[in-house]
Amino acid sequence: MAISMKQMSLIVSAFGVLSFVFGVIAENKKPASGTPISGKGVVICKYPSDPTVVLGYLSAAFLVASTAAGYKSLFMSYKGKSVPCSVLFKSTSFSVFFNIALITSGLALSLLLWPTLTEQFHLSRNIHRNMETDCPTAKTGLLGGGAFVSLDSCLFWLVALMLADNAREDHFDEVENRRTGGSRDVDVKIDT
Structure with missing residues (x-):
């Protein structure tokens, strides 16, 4: 069974929405700070248990799954018909949205991983020699x-997919016109 463009758009959308939901929940569950516990020359930060790192x-x-599915969906063959990449990139709007989708995917990944890794770092290295520490979080x-x-990245992949579909249709129409000799029904108006 071949995958259709509609199914690919649903896959991209589902992964994008899941990334959004997990990111928002991670932000809401993140503690503001830890509790400092003084010891002999050290401060141990005790953080409440939270799923921030896992959710991040x-x-x-x-997000990576949505990006991979979005990228793959653009260049797949649908209904046994494939289109060369050069045909897709002839469209300026496709090129623009493709690049915006790539850039926003990279930006989103960095914005998700930076605080997640920082939070994991704070949780794993919770003993400080600085007695003035306030037990920070990400x-x-x-x-x-x-x-x-x-x-946003997910939405840009979907727009690029729609533009790729338009470029495909234009390409196949052009190929069909060349095959049939380019004959079109033309209305001729004769002024008398």
Whole structure:
């Protein structure tokens, strides 16, 4: 069974929405700070258990899946017909949205991974020699921002997919016209 363009768009959408949802939940569950516990010459930061790190990685993973599915969907053959990449990139609007989708995917991935890795770093290295530490967590707002950019990325992949579909149809119409000799029904108006 071949996958249709509609099914690919649903896959891209589902992964993009899951990335968004996990990113927003990760942002909402992230603690503001940890509790410092003084010891002998050290401060141990105790953080409440939260799923921020796991949710951040899940959000990043679904973003990568959405991006991979979006990229693959553009260049797949549908109904046994494939189109050369040069045909797709002749369309300026396709090229623009393709590049925007790539850029927003990279930006979203960095906005999701940066606070997730920072949070994991804070949780694993919670013993500080600085007695003045306030037990920080990852910067607030980055995960939520990454979630929204991830959703934007998904939407840009869908727009690029629609533009690729238009370029495909134009290409196949052009090939069909060449094959039939380019004959078209033309109305001729004669002025008398």
